[in-house]
Amino acid sequence: MTTRSSRMPNHALLRPLDPGRPLQRQIQERIVEAILSGAIVSHEPLPATRVMARQLSVSRNTVTLVYEKMAEDGYLTAVERRGYFVDERFLRLSAETRRAAMGPFNPDRPADARPSGWARHMRLRPSHQPNIRKPTDWQRFPYPFVYGQVAADPVSLTKWRDCIHQAGRAEHLKSLMTDLVDADDPLLIEQIIRRILPRRGIRAGADEILVTIGSQNAVYLVSRLFCGPGTRVAFENPGYVDARNIFELDGAEIVDLPVDASGARPNQRLDDCDLVYVTPSHQAPTNVTMTMQRRLALLQAAERHDLLIVEDDYEHELNHVGPRQHALRGYDRSGRVLHAGSLSKPVFPGLRLGFIVAAPEVIVELRALRRLMYRHPSALDQRAMALFMSEGHYDAHIRRQQDMLARRWTTMLGEIERQLPDCEATMTTGGSALWLRLPEGIAAGAFQAEAARHGAVVEVGDIHFRQPRPEHNFLRLGFGPIDNARIPAGIAALRQALDACLAARNRAPPRPEEPRVEERDAGAQ
Known part of the structure; x- marks a missing residue:
């Protein structure tokens, strides 16, 4: 017509x-x-x-x-x-x-009237906490050394779309149309038990697993359940700032746990703590792997001092150098480790699916708490992920990711040694990022701004220290989203940025040197 x-x-x-x-x-x-x-x-x-x-x-x-x-x-x-x-x-x-949005007409109310005094009613101010800041338009930069992002995998994207379509078919519709209330998709739980946990050395039943919206959500649930004013949490320094913010938001007192080339270092500070948070597979942000000696020492300290251990194992699968170690929970004989993992970070970071493994009585309470927050993660996403895993696409994707990241890891270390010999890169066993120390007197924030002018995005390391200081000179360089062929040119851009910063440092009058304390040990590798 x-x-x-x-x-x-x-x-x-x-x-x-x-x-x-x-x-x-x-x-x-x-x-x-x-x-x-x-x-x-x-x-x-x-x-x-x-x-x-x-x-x-x-x-x-x-x-x-x-x-x-x-x-x-x-x-x-x-x-x-x-x-x-x-x-x-x-x-x-x-x-x-439109009429409902405008509300009832009140001729006595000023046109620009706004509710006021919100701040005095707020019990929490999360926006006032320090947070990782990255440019939202990082993809437009030619050299995005951005952590937490991955390059698009066309094969996995196609397979994921197929699984989404399959999850919408008649045989799966019941799981999508029904409110799961506080339950999880049984097919996804089965896949976690069969495919994910064995690689981590963990054996668990369905009553020991809860699906979450990413591993960070698992940490949030644990903090809500176990932390409050008076709770003392041993926390890696430097450490994952979002997790630290979660514990502090619940009123917990943070006790620094120093980090070195062997991971978090258990010490006498654990004596008076209630809980310890660690990232043993890839320490956030340094990316080092905790040694077996440290793992066993931490488990022994937990038994000795009646501690709970929150193990955030957000990218266990991405080790590609040497034999992969089991998770802490795999060695736990007293049931003190709460193991949080991510299903989506190595595949599609925006998907937001994770899980937590804990004792059945803990899972019961976490499940009830999750119900009050959001009931359960998307049933469609859960079923699609179950299909993605059961058909072997997840394993195939991880193998491709390991190969790709291994090549980039090798290129990154080689180019840093060649072009940035005055910087110190931490040796790791894989992952998707490197921890880099700039020369003395080069502030990470100033370097970040200069790098952006040369087309490179980097992440300052200051934010991961509990007490950031202007002279902190650490960077976290992610290499997940940057093509391997562009890494040499990207490091060359960082060299140009560093030369500009060195020139500015040499022109500036000398500053009196301040004594460094444990934070220096925390970043020295």
């Missing part, structure tokens, strides 16, 4: 279309926007399909399909020999929505 032209202003629809997005979806969005803004009125038909097609530089068939679909969805009404009109029911609903 064709229609005659409406007097709708051209600018309501004629912004350039994005060739990277489906044309029909964009045209429908523009028409809905024009209806809501009043550019399309109910008593006049929409422009004829040939007119609209000519104005948008698309095929007439494309516009026809959009009109027909919008009629099916209730936006438009087809009137024989007259064309397509805006459906009156849609207009009424839109008007009611």
Whole structure:
């Protein structure tokens, strides 16, 4: 059906279309926007399909399909020999929505009145805590040494889409249509037990596992359950700032646990603690792996002092140098280790799926707590991940990731040694990042700004220390999202940034040297 032209202003629809997005979806969005803004009125038909097609530089068939679909969805009404009109029911609903959003009219209320005094009602101010800051547009930089991101794997993306479609089929619909309340997808639990835990040296039953929205969410749940004012938490320094913020938000007192080339170092500070948080596989942020001697010493200290251990094993699978060690929980004989892991970080960081393994009585309480927060993670995501794992796609992806990261790890270390000999890189057993120490007198923040001017994104290490100081000179360089072929040029850009910073340091008057304390040991490898 064709229609005659409406007097709708051209600018309501004629912004350039994005060739990277489906044309029909964009045209429908523009028409809905024009209806809501009043550019399309109910008593006049929409422009004829040939007119609209000519104005948008698309095929007439494309516009026809959009009109027909919008009629099916209730936006438009087809009137024989007259064309397509805006459906009156849609207009009424839109008007009611706008009136509800505006609220009841009060002539005595000033037009710019705003609620005030929110701060005095807030019990917590999470926004005031220190946080990792990365540019939201990091992808536009030619050399993104960004941690926590991965390069797109076309094979895995295709397989994941297939699993999403498969999860929506009739045989799986029951699991999606039903509110799981506080339960988890049994197929995903089975896959975690069969495929994930054995690699970590862990044996567990279904009653010892809870699915979470990432490993960080697992840490949050544990903190809510076990921490409060008066709780003392031994925490790696430097350490993962988001986890530290979680414990502090619940009122816990943080006790520094120093880090060196062998990982977190158990010491007498554990004597009066209630809980210890560690990242043994890849210490965050230095990426070192805790030695077997340290692991056993920590477990012995936990038994001796009646401690609980929170093990955040967020990327266990990404070790690619030497034999992979078992998780702490794999050596735990007293049931003191709560093991948190991520299912999505090595695959699709934005997916946000993880799990926690703990004693059954702990899982019961964590499950009840999770129910109060968000009931359960998306049933669709859980089922799709279960299928992704059961069909072998997860294992295949991890193998490709290990090979790819091993090549980049080797290139990174080689180029740093060649181009940045005055910097010190921490030796690791793999992972997706390196911990780099800049020359003395070069502040990480100043270097980060200079690197950005040369097209490189880096992460300052200061934020991971509990008491950041201006002279801290550590960086975390992620190499997950940067192509291996671009690493040499990227390190060359860092060399240029460092030369600029060194020149500025040499021009500046000397500063009196301050005594360094344990924080120096925490970063020295």
